[in-house]
Amino acid sequence: MSILVIAEHDNAELKGATLNTIAAAKAMGGDIDVLVAGAGCGAVGEAAAKIEGVNKVLVADNAAYEHQLAENVAKLVADLGKDYSHILAPATTTGKNMLPRVAALLDVQPISDIIAVESADTFKRPIYAGNVIATVQSSDAIKVITVRTTAFDAVPAEGGSAAVESVDIADDAGVSSFVGEELAVSDRPELTSARVVISGGRGMQNGDNFEMLYKLADKLGAAVGASRAAVDAGFVPNDMQVGQTGKIVAPDLYIAVGISGAIQHLAGMKDSKVIVAINKDEEAPIFSVADYGLVADLFEAVPELETKL
């Protein structure tokens, strides 16, 4: 058995999601190789070689892979992946975009968003917004899998000394090109790996009121998220959405402010260790998953909380 893990990175830095994905690979057993596909991504390859438990790092450094265009990277991964028993990527938007394309090129039915490894061919994954957990067994020769990063503890980023090999394949499918991107810049921790997350919902009323949450977040070293209603209303950008169709988070502490607790929202946060809900409606469904519920007007409670911390 041998496993190919696709590294998550931005050409400059290896992202933490890679470490959680390698943890899932370890649970399957076998040699673990890591592929870094990008442009000018040598430093990422070096970082990947230091990860504990990695056998070999493959670096495909080519302009065609600079922006992780699925059409190009999928071809490369399918080419290299033929020799492996498993191909894994984190269930980030990059992994979700690319890996099913790899699977279809290999005539494999992929398995999305696994949360547990039962054996080398059997995995658990949530369906129906996490209301049901399915145990799924694959009969394909190659298992193509995305990993829910919050379900696996990261392996140490240091301690390994894998060999780095460069891969000389330049797959440009020629059907897509990168135009531009608008990335959110924030000094706060990343939503999916933060220890504390504070999310605001429709109850926040507007984008300016999110300032309150940012202030509180800075005191706690927290990331700030939102419900779909808050994103749809334009209070905050889309990358802050937590839920079934947004980001999945599982911090030590999740504070839901002015969020009712729809199942689609719960799907993204109910695996948090401790949940706090602040809502003025004592019947709000969020209280049924909250360890600590505070029935209060958020416009009084949040500033008070900030001063008391």
Add this chain to the structure above:
Amino acid sequence: MKVLVAVKRVVDYNVKVRPKADGSDVDTANVKMSINPFCEIAVEEAVRLKEKGVVSEIVAVSMGPKQCQEQIRTALALGADRGILVETDAELQPLAVAKCLKALVDKEEPQMVIMGKQSIDGDNNQTGQMLGALTGMGQGTFASEVTVEGESVKVTREIDGGLQTVELKLPAIVTTDLRLNEPRYASLPNIMKAKKKPLDTTNPEELGVDITPRTKTLKVEPPAERQAGVKVADVAELVEKLKNEAKVI
């Protein structure tokens, strides 16, 4: 140009589904079924492109049992021109769905295929990307904006860090995210008109597609339930509990 839109029949998003007691399957007896919300957004986008004069014909496709006709009719009422049902009572996995769609793409030769980024039952988020691989087309997944410009389409995508825009050569595949548009409601006259629009039926065998499942669901179970917590009286008590009981701050 012609657009193919995939619409999936799923358990309505308001229904909280549960596994059957024996863990063999999900209990979907007598629950309300609807068009997958992301597919509804796909139909709406196609209709808007038609209203702008970019699109000339919209073909709505669904795969599954006979009852999927209801979801195709919904798409027709929203503005699609005709429907195709690929009928089967067998379990369909995304690879099989993508293969059926590929066969229809070969036949219909659309310039664009618009589908949901994910369905709210399987939550797989796979089918569009797989169709991309099988057809060789570019894929604009998780789209929040779609602009057709001559021989190509610009798609703005919702990604983890923010937004990314890519340009794809036509024909291409687009999968919809929540903020692409807000679907309209079908008017009564349009629902009536939809009943008269053509709806063809075919099946995987006729399309020459092998739909044999590649994965097997061994069991389904409810997730670990959270213990219901306590209500605190005020902010002071909350801070005290977080510090001394939960020890998270």
